[in-house]
Amino acid sequence: MNSLKGFSAPIVAGVALFGLWEGVLSVFSSDGFVLPPPSEIAGAFIDNWDAVFRGARITGFVVVSGLAAGVILGVLAALLVTRFRTANETITPLAVAVNAIPIIALAPIFNNWFGLTSPRSNQAIVVALVFFPIFINTARGLTQVDRSQIELMESYAAGRARTTREVRVPNAMPFFFTALKLATSLAVIAAIVAEYFGGRQDALGPMITQSAGLTRYDDAWAAVLAGTAIGAVLYASVAVLERWAMPWHSLIRSHREET
Amino acid sequence: MNAIHIRGATKVFNPGKSSQVEALADIDLAVEPGEFITLIGPSGCGKSTLLRLISSLALPTTGSVEVNGKPAEQARLDRDYGMAFQTSGLFDWRTVAKNIELPLELMGWSKADRRRRSSEMLELVKLGDFAKHHPSELSGGMQQRVAIARALAFSPSILLMDEPFGALDEMTREHMQDELLRIWRDTGTTLVFVTHSIPEAVYLSTRVVVMSPRPGRIAAVIDVGLGDRQASTRDDPAFFSKVTEVRAALREVEG
Amino acid sequence: MRIARQTATFVLFLALLAGLYTGYKAFGQAIDDRQHGWAVVGSVLPRTDDLNMPPISEIFGQFWETPGGQDRIYIRILLDEAVFTLREAFAGFLVGSAIGMAIALALAQWRRLEQGLLPYVIASQTIPLIAIAPIIVIWGRKNFDFFPWEWQDWMSVSVIATYLTFFPVAVNGLRGLQSPRPENRELMESYAANWGQTLWRLRLPASLPYLFAALKIAATASIVGAIVGEISAGVEGGLGRRILREAFNYTTGPDRLFASVLGAAVLGIFVFLAVTGVERLVVGRWGRGAAA
Numbered sequence: 001m002n003s004l005k006g007f008s009a010p011i012v013a014g015v016a017l018f019g020l021w022e023g024v025l026s027v028f029s030s031d032g033f034v035l036p037p038p039s040e041i042a043g044a045f046i047d048n049w050d051a052v053f054r055g056a057r058i059t060g061f062v063v064v065s066g067l068a069a070g071v072i073l074g075v076l077a078a079l080l081v082t083r084f085r086t087a088n089e090t091i092t093p094l095a096v097a098v099n100a101i102p103i104i105a106l107a108p109i110f111n112n113w114f115g116l117t118s119p120r121s122n123q124a125i126v127v128a129l130v131f132f133p134i135f136i137n138t139a140r141g142l143t144q145v146d147r148s149q150i151e152l153m154e155s156y157a158a159g160r161a162r163t164t165r166e167v168r169v170p171n172a173m174p175f176f177f178t179a180l181k182l183a184t185s186l187a188v189i190a191a192i193v194a195e196y197f198g199g200r201q202d203a204l205g206p207m208i209t210q211s212a213g214l215t216r217y218d219d220a221w222a223a224v225l226a227g228t229a230i231g232a233v234l235y236a237s238v239a240v241l242e243r244w245a246m247p248w249h250s251l252i253r254s255h256r257e258e259t
Numbered sequence: 260m261n262a263i264h265i266r267g268a269t270k271v272f273n274p275g276k277s278s279q280v281e282a283l284a285d286i287d288l289a290v291e292p293g294e295f296i297t298l299i300g301p302s303g304c305g306k307s308t309l310l311r312l313i314s315s316l317a318l319p320t321t322g323s324v325e326v327n328g329k330p331a332e333q334a335r336l337d338r339d340y341g342m343a344f345q346t347s348g349l350f351d352w353r354t355v356a357k358n359i360e361l362p363l364e365l366m367g368w369s370k371a372d373r374r375r376r377s378s379e380m381l382e383l384v385k386l387g388d389f390a391k392h393h394p395s396e397l398s399g400g401m402q403q404r405v406a407i408a409r410a411l412a413f414s415p416s417i418l419l420m421d422e423p424f425g426a427l428d429e430m431t432r433e434h435m436q437d438e439l440l441r442i443w444r445d446t447g448t449t450l451v452f453v454t455h456s457i458p459e460a461v462y463l464s465t466r467v468v469v470m471s472p473r474p475g476r477i478a479a480v481i482d483v484g485l486g487d488r489q490a491s492t493r494d495d496p497a498f499f500s501k502v503t504e505v506r507a508a509l510r511e512v513e514g
Numbered sequence: 515m516r517i518a519r520q521t522a523t524f525v526l527f528l529a530l531l532a533g534l535y536t537g538y539k540a541f542g543q544a545i546d547d548r549q550h551g552w553a554v555v556g557s558v559l560p561r562t563d564d565l566n567m568p569p570i571s572e573i574f575g576q577f578w579e580t581p582g583g584q585d586r587i588y589i590r591i592l593l594d595e596a597v598f599t600l601r602e603a604f605a606g607f608l609v610g611s612a613i614g615m616a617i618a619l620a621l622a623q624w625r626r627l628e629q630g631l632l633p634y635v636i637a638s639q640t641i642p643l644i645a646i647a648p649i650i651v652i653w654g655r656k657n658f659d660f661f662p663w664e665w666q667d668w669m670s671v672s673v674i675a676t677y678l679t680f681f682p683v684a685v686n687g688l689r690g691l692q693s694p695r696p697e698n699r700e701l702m703e704s705y706a707a708n709w710g711q712t713l714w715r716l717r718l719p720a721s722l723p724y725l726f727a728a729l730k731i732a733a734t735a736s737i738v739g740a741i742v743g744e745i746s747a748g749v750e751g752g753l754g755r756r757i758l759r760e761a762f763n764y765t766t767g768p769d770r771l772f773a774s775v776l777g778a779a780v781l782g783i784f785v786f787l788a789v790t791g792v793e794r795l796v797v798g799r800w801g802r803g804a805a806a
Contacts, residue, residue: 013630064738090523097524100730100786101736105778108761108771115561185639193742197761209746228641316700335706342704344697352719352797361715365705419704 017142020053024058036218045225051207055227059191059204062119066126067187071180073127081135082142082168093137099132104193111198118199125194137179139174151184170246177242192227198232262417263290263313263493268322269474270308281474282308286322288468288477292416294296295443295450295459298468299505299514304366305475307421310448313451314340314419325514327416336368340417346423347402349394349409354487356381356390359409380408383442383455400431417426417449425455433493436463440488457509461501469505471512479508539567550764570767576773588770592756599752599781602668603740606675614683614728615675615781621684621690623718627628631686639681647674668751669741675736682735688722703737726793733785741778749764753778 036044045052081212082088107125114121145168155164202221209249211219275470282305310322311317315331324497326334334340336359341362359377360368364439368376381387384404388400403423410418424432436459443450454460460467463465464483467484483501485492541561560566577589584591596746618633621628647670654670694716744754757778760771 008632009626009629013627014635017634093520094523094527097783097786098739099777100734102734102737102741102782105741105757108757108764109775112763112764112768113566145698172681189639193746196746225643228637231805311700314700314704316703336706338706340704342701342703346695348697348699348701349718350698350719353673362705364715365707365711388687 002166019215036221040223042143042224044216044222048222050221051202051228052204055201055204055223056208056230058119058202059188059195060198060230062122062126062191062195062203063187063234066123066191067130067183067234069123070127070130070187071134075176076133076181077135077173078138078142082139082182088139088143092136095132095136095139097157099136103128103237104190107194107197110194112242116150116198117201119203121197122194122199122203126187129186129190132181133179133186134176137175138172141175142168144170175240177245180238181235181242182224184209184238185231188227189233194235215223260294261289261325262292262294262327263288263451265289265309265312266323266325268309268312268324270312270317271320271353282320283296283312284474284476285316286312286475286477288480290451292449293447294466294468295440295452295464296468297452297454297464298470299454299460299471299509300475300478301509302471303475304472304512306470308475309470310421310431310451310453313370313417314342320377326395334417338413339415341413341415343403343406343410343418343423345422347394347399347406348403349405351394353393355386355394355397355405356394358394358405359458360410361409362405362413367380376412377408380412383411384438392431400427400435403435407439410471411446414446415448417451418443418468420434420450420452422453422455424459424472432459432480437488439463453497457491457502457505461485461498461505462493467505469508469512478512479507516770531684534569536685538562538569539569542567565765570774571770572769573776576767576769580769588773592732592753592774595751595753595756596777596780597726598668599737599740599754600785601705601746602743602749603675603736603750603785605669606672606739607679607736609672610676610679610736610738611683611729611732614680615687615725617680617720618687619689620690628688635681635684638692647671647743647746650651650674651743667749671740671747671749671752674743675739678735678739680733681691683725686724687721690724692694693724705717705725707797722797726789726797730786730789730793733789737782738780755779801803 018038045124046258081091084162089231091144105123106128107121110124114124142164149167149171150163153167192203192205192208195203196209197207207223208220208227211217211223265286268283268286269281272280272282273277286309298309301304308317312319313326313331315324315326315335315446318332324331326463327337327339329337349355350361353361356374356377359380360373371460378387378390378491379491381390384407386404386408387406389397389401394405397405408422409422410420423437427435439450440463442448450464452460452463454463458495461483467483468477469479469481470476477496481501481504485495485501538559539562542559578587579590598600612729617631621632623633650673651667651670654665654673655667668793696794698716698720701711702716707715740752741754741757743749744752745758749755753774756774757771760767760774764771
């Protein structure tokens with residue numbers, strides 16, 4: 001009953017949004033419009049299923065592998081850097097500033113380094129883009145710990161590793177998952193835009209730009225839809241993983257909402 | 260005319276749902292102008308809920324609440340009361356003086372009047388030197404004093420306080436109690452004060468309202484009648500006998 | 515004092531990076547890239563010849579050279595183009611922030627709307643709109659004729675920056691508007707403060723720390739949007755287009771590509787620091803640590 005209620009509002013809003021979108025475009029002539037009605041996009045998606053599916057697999061591989069590598073590197077870096085107080089105090093603010101660099105601008109350089117037609121340069125972009133938010137947030141979570149919890153562990157004469165495991169890591173979990181959710185959509189966008197500069201020509205990125213170049217906007221949007229689907233699946237997986245990894249967190253939240 | 264008059268008030272949260280909670284039942288209470296009432300009782304006895312009914316921040320499920328002879332809602336719109344909470348609830352982005360001036364701004368006071376009033380109030384709570392400080396630069400006790408100054412700034416006829424000294428250390432707490440009594444005497448405000456502490460309730464109030472839990476009811480109303488409080492009152496045998504009386508009443512409700 | 519220390523670490527970091535780059539290059543050159551069975555160098559890691567990794571001295575030296583057919587030194591050209599890109603990004607940043615804040619206000623006001631729309635606001639960000647930048651530019655030229663002014667290509671790029679900007683502002687703005695604690699809201703209610711007064715005196719100031727966290731992200735994102743938009747839409751005059759051109763001429767001037775990418779990096783950090791500076795001025799001493 002309660003869980004059903006949580007879903008009803010988005011469904012109502014969704015039906016209203018898509019209905020409005022479809023309706024407005026069927027009243028006004030939609031030919032050559034940059035945004036075709038949803039029915040046309042769905043049609044193009046089904047008509048081009050083979051190409052879209054192949055593209056989604058190629059892009060999906062870049063996204064998932066790049067995301068995994070970026071997350072692992074980011075977490076390792078955070079664990080390493082927060083181990084040393086001064087390193088953390090100097091490097092983490094620095095990473096925040098470095099994160100402001102438009103990483104995508106590195107695409108041409110990466111293409112030369114890793115090969116213009118290889119997906120490796122796309123992966124490299126995804127890794128670089130995912131790394132920073134994961135690193136910054138995890139480092140924050142590992143260090144912004146309640147002082148009294150650390151002192152409690154010290155009073156038990158717990159070792160450093162033990163304190164990290166019992167206090168710092170659980171404390172970092174919400175920070176990490178927030179960053180991971182953000183990283184899923186970043187990874188999809190990064191992969192598709194990076195593919196625009198190089199990489200395999202049958203991936204989603206080139207499919208979007210080529211279709212757009214031929215003013216076949218419905219085909220372009222079908223490929224965009226595939227990218228969105230990759231992002232949605234990843235986001236949902238992370239949300240499930242989050243619940244599984246920290247059951248206490250959703251408990252706290254639902255409790256707070258009630259009172 | 261009573262300052263506060265509650266007749267047959269009940270409060271049920273989430274009525275009709277599985278999470279239904281009967282917070283208050285059959286509350287009848289009349290408070291004279293200028294009284295100092297404390298509400299005391301075990302956790303979950305609905306004392307904060309009762310305070311919210313009086314302030315019309317929550318509406319009774321049945322029954323009525325009148326403040327100064329009109330419905331509580333109207334009294335709120337007429338800005339008849341000031342409130343203070345367990346946490347000071349100061350706005351971090353405003354200076355101490357600006358925090359005190361907040362209700363005055365909302366009531367359309369002129370800038371000069373606001374200035375004058377906030378400096379008067381700061382003198383009253385003995386924080387004259389801190390007008391330009393931000394709340395984060397003050398100790399917990401000082402923040403709570405600012406919150407009280409803010410509650411008193413527009414001379415409300417009724418002051419509602421929800422465990423305002425709960426988070427303070429014992430020394431600061433006793434000092435604040437004396438400050439509050441002085442302010443109460445000087446202003447003639449009607450005061451309703453929620454607390455967990457028996458000595459605090461006895462020391463402060465003219466009447467102690469003892470409440471029982473699940474659902475919250477008024478179990479006993481104890482007249483304190485200690486007269487003017489002085490430093491020696493805390494060691495007075497009459498004070499201790501009242502403390503014992505309130506404690507006995509509380510024992511009874513807890514079973 | 516703190517700024518001095520941070521600047522010092524930053525310079526140190528840059529020096530370290532330059533040292534790493536030069537060291538790796540020297541190492542790769544010494545082992546002739548992959549010839550001694552070092553499969554890592556030249557395959558997982560880039561090759562180290564001057565084409566793939568031009569020496570740092572040449573990258574920086576490039577700044578002071580005047581490219582053929584130009585009347586200005588390279589750093590001057592980059593500066594002018596950075597200003598052009600900044601204008602696109604800033605227009606998008608302003609419009610996007612306004613839209614984001616409007617969404618946040620609406621969602622904060624109507625809880626039903628929040629439950630219904632927030633998932634779509636989040637989903638909207640998985641749509642890689644920057645990838646369809648060329649469509650927006652081409653389409654904008656033809657169809658954005660209902661504005662009182664003539665539609666310029668750079669404005670289409672700003673549209674992309676707008677799209678990237680509204681999201682963090684909407685999400686964080688909503689969190690910020692909802693951040694006041696219950697007792698603060700009850701206080702305003704006990705004063706019988708109306709909606710506008712509560713918004714202006716409580717919700718908006720309380721949201722500022724959250725908002726600035728979002729504005730930093732948005733400022734950076736607007737630069738990314740502008741650069742990618744320029745590149746994919748073929749808008750002339752900005753840094754994005756410059757990077758694409760240097761990528762084409764890579765074999766004859768790899769150092770110019772590196773220099774132009776460096777320019778983009780500096781621009782990104784510049785807008786980030788600019789917003790941080792405004793944040794210090796506005797939020798000042800009360801806001802530190804208020805928003806995680």
